[in-house]
């Protein structure tokens with residue numbers, strides 16, 4: 001064993017994918033995962049700054065780690081990774097946290113690897129050991145991971161007024177298809193049953209590659225890979241999702257009938273100020289088109305409440321749109337200005353209590369819609385891909401193709417299998433059922 005590592009991750013699935021990749025690189029060099037972070041020889045914090053709260057959490061963790069390093073573990077390597085790190089920010093951060101050895105922008109895991117390879121304590125390591133790392137699951141996932149995240153586009157060029165991502169992850173670019181397909185084949189060979197193709201705007205896949213390389217094509221190619229049960233993709237953007245993609249989902253059995261399409265606000269005035277690039281009616285048309293091809297499609301969305309200038313009337317448009325479209329799940333964020341974004345120059349004029357009030361009202365509506373949708377599944381048999389055994393509750397946890405969470409009891413090992421489960425209890429955010437043998441599935 002070369003030493004130990006720990007990676008703490010917060011934020012989106014893109015960060016999850018980066019952390020897994022870094023873990024596989026460290027393990028190829030002989031490092032072994034340990035916890036807690038303060039006991040590791042290499043401690044990595046993979047951060048998110050989309051809102052203030054995850055940034056505050058990372059700063060608190062980092063401060064704790066710095067205290068340990070200064071007090072009793074001077075040889076510890078501390079690396080800060082992810083969206084907290086941009087070019088300009090790295091210089092400010094180095095002043096603020098002088099005990100951090102390495103700063104890595106999102107996906108730039110090689111910066112830490114180079115640092116380790118040049119470090120006196122690890123001079124016996126060499127780059128050739130990394131050859132296998134690219135397509136290998138880290139040990140912690142190897143035995144039990146059923147799903148994996150595979151980035152297909154990196155960065156974002158859209159520049160929504162409130163969003164810090166383009167400043168931290170750079171302009172969008174597509175990964176080469178051969179690279180993606182080799183990675184998915186390797187994951188499937190290691191036992192992964194479901195892959196999630198990721199992009200900040202995943203529908204933009206291929207725009208910078210040769211003609212004809214579209215996400216629809218990529219989904220069909222990934223679905224051909226032996227061993228995989230399911231393929232998903234996220235996140236879609238209303239200005240880019242098109243009929244070719246929707247039809248590919250409808251026509252490709254392994255691709256789940258599941259979409260994540262943030263609408264962010266119902267009011268055209270606010271959408272324009274956010275620079276989202278579509279109107280309320282255009283969003284409505286996309287949902288209609290999806291339901292034309294896939295009547296039972298599951299559609300999740302994101303909404304921001306309390307954006308600068310959002311009046312009660314604007315917010316009511318958000319509520320009305322959601323009530324009308326009956327989407328499956330809504331991730332709600334209260335607006336908070338992020339440095340250097342366009343909206344940070346606007347007056348953050350919706351008081352905190354009002355933001356909270358709107359969040360609660362939207363949450364209540366979402367719970368009501370979800371409860372109704374879940375109740376429709378009562379008594380039906382659904383196909384569940386089993387992802388985990390929960391020892392403390394003595395039950396299995398999995399998801400339907402529509403991404404509904406299902407719990408059930410089963411004596412035996414069914415990890416990674418597709419199980420037919422009859423739904424006996426429904427709640428707004430999860431379902432409980434009973435295993436039934438060889439029946440027709442309905443979800």
Ligand code: SF4
Nearest residue numbers: 156158159160163165
């Ligand atoms: S589409 Fe907009 S919100 Fe999404 S990552 Fe790009 S800039 Fe941010």
